[in-house]
Every structure is written in C-alpha cells, then in structure tokens.
Amino acid sequence: MSSNASNRKARAKADREAREAEKRAQQRRQRLLLAGVGVLVLGLAVVIGVLSAGESSQAPDIPTVDEVAGDPTIDGEDLSPAPQDPGDDPDIGAPAPVVDGQDFDDTPVTIGEPGQPQLIAFMASWCPACGEELPHVVDWLEAGNLPDDVELVSVATSHDRTRPNWPPQDWYAEVGFTDPIIVDDADSSVARAYGLTATPYWVAVDGDGQVASRLTGIIGQDQMSALADQVSGT
C-alpha cells in the first residue's frame, strides 16, 4: 500500500519535472526565435540602409573650410562676450575692432573703421535662426530701409563643413544677399573679436568707430530700423 503511494508520488513528481522542463525548453525556443527575429530585422535594416544610402553618401566635391575661410586682419582690443541683456553691455562706447577682410570673391571689405556708421550682421550658414533672419534682412534692404549714410556688412562666420547649407557663399546667393560680406577665418577670429556668443549677432558701430549696440538672436525688421536710426547721422 505504502509502496503504491510512494510510486504515485514519484510519478507525479516526474510528470511535474517533465512539464517544467518542457516549459523551460519552450521559453528557450521563444527567446531563440525572438533573438533570431531581432538579428534578422537588424540585418535587413543594415542591408537596405547600405543599398539605399549608397548613392546619397557619394558626396560631391564640396570645398573645405580652409578653401572657404578668409584671412582677415584684426586691429584693436577684443570686445567682451556680448551679454544676454543688451542693457548690461559694458562695451557700449568702446572702440570696435577694425577688421580688414575680403568677401568670397576676394574684394576688400572693412568693418569698425571710423568714418561711416555700420550695421554688422554676423551669420552662420548652418544656423536655422540665421536662415530665418537673412531673408528678412534682404527684404528690409530691398524696401530701402537702410539710411544712405549707413552701411550694412555681413560677417560669414562659424564655418563648419559637416553642417547643412555648406558652403556659405551658396547660401548668401540663394537668399539674394548682395551687400558687402567679410569672410571670417577658420577660427572665427572676427566673431571672437566682436564678442559673439551666438548667431545671428548684430553690432551697430557709429561714425566714430564706437560700439553703439550689440544684439544676439533674431531681431526682426523693426529692430533693424531702430539700430540703423541709432547710428545714422553719427
């Protein structure tokens, strides 16, 4: 009697163990299947990626930063980094650094020199905010808003070949900007000398070659007019 009972217990235990083993084996199969599906999806994605991106990765010959960058000479003391609040700017009234540079066609352009008031717009072609601002600048200029005695000069700066809208001369041409441009060097020395912290960056220089105002970010046409009026007639 007790022998039969112990046999039943042993069989039940063996059945339980067999079921658990089967469950574990099923889980292992599920994991293997899942891993296989994962590897398959990854492999397919890589293959499709290679096939479909193959052509687009053939980059055309685009100029290097050194080929685009200018070679400006800078005379004068660097301005401090532009503060977030223009009202706290310690460099208002300070002499602007005088920069002798060239545009993309090697035509000489100068900024900061006493004589003619200037609005200087620092732009980076890859910067989406500059991409939004420059067309407004072009419209503002075409509407004749720039006073006759004020010159607007853009500084093409922060060159980066790996970023969108390279090279910058194509971007300026596409937007239709035809006013003078100074091409910064590869180290953005002009931007640093003028205290650029972000783009777009505006510096108004009066007729005495002194900083009248510095603004960072998209300023819009009303502020462009206000900056120009501030230095006009000085």
Added chain:
Amino acid sequence: MIAVAERTFAILALVAIVIAVGTTVALVRRRVPDWLQAAALPTATAIAAVATGGSLLLSEVAGYTPCTLCWYQRIAMYPLVIVLGVAAARGDREVWRITVPLTAIGSVIAVWHITIENNPALGGACDPVAPCSLIWVEEFGFLTLPTMALIGFLAITVLSLAARTR
C-alpha cells in the same frame, strides 16, 4: 559609412513605429497575445539599446555635437537599457512603473525639440557649438534625431505596458 548608419537607424525607427502601433492596438482592444507579452520587454530593451548605441555613434564617431535638449533625452533613454534589460532577464512585468515616467519625460523633451527644429525662432539664437535647432539628420523627409527618439520612447512605453497585461 555615416550615411548608411543614418539610413539604417531611420529604417529601424520605421520598424519601431509598426511595433508601437501594433502594440497600441492590442492594448486598446485589451487583447495582448501571449507571444507579444513575452516579447515586449526584450523588444523594448533592443529599442533602448539601438537608440543609445545610435546616439553614441553619431556623436562620438560622426561628430554631431549633442545639444542641451539632446542631452536631456539621453538622460531619459540611456538608463532604460539597464532597467529594461534586467527586467527582461528577470521577467519583471511591473517595470513599467520605472520606464513610463522616464519615457514620458523623454517624450515631452523630444516633442519640444521637434518643435524648435520646425520653428527655429522658438529656440532663440544658435549656440555656435551645439544649437538645438540644427537638424543633423533628416531621413525620409521627417525622421530627425528627436523624432526617432520620440518614436523610441513611445514604443518602449507601450511595450512596457503590454508586458504588464495579464
């Protein structure tokens, strides 16, 4: 090589969209099949791992400097690899209590990042090193890096919830 990697991540993002939509339908209908419940956590782990690996590849190899919002999304995404990996190994079906808060935070940041990409004026001026409005990658016309991150966060969210379902 980087162009291939970008396209591959974009294709995987499309796969993640399919997974997220399918899982969401199963959750809404309250009919999550056993196989999906079993596969949910390993799949979520794989998505977090690919997102983490992809972001590291694009920043460390391709040289795409992460902006501030990228870093916030990384903070939400990177721990998910470990959290979900351990949960998948241990069969912890309650891990959604940890993952969903992380993915919710990551999703909100990703949505804001996508908004800035589409409206650069909202992002203010461009930091010369790493502006958040700069679009490094745009595949198939809509898959930017924060868009792919958002897809990852949403897929991980629904998969974590699918694993919970009894």
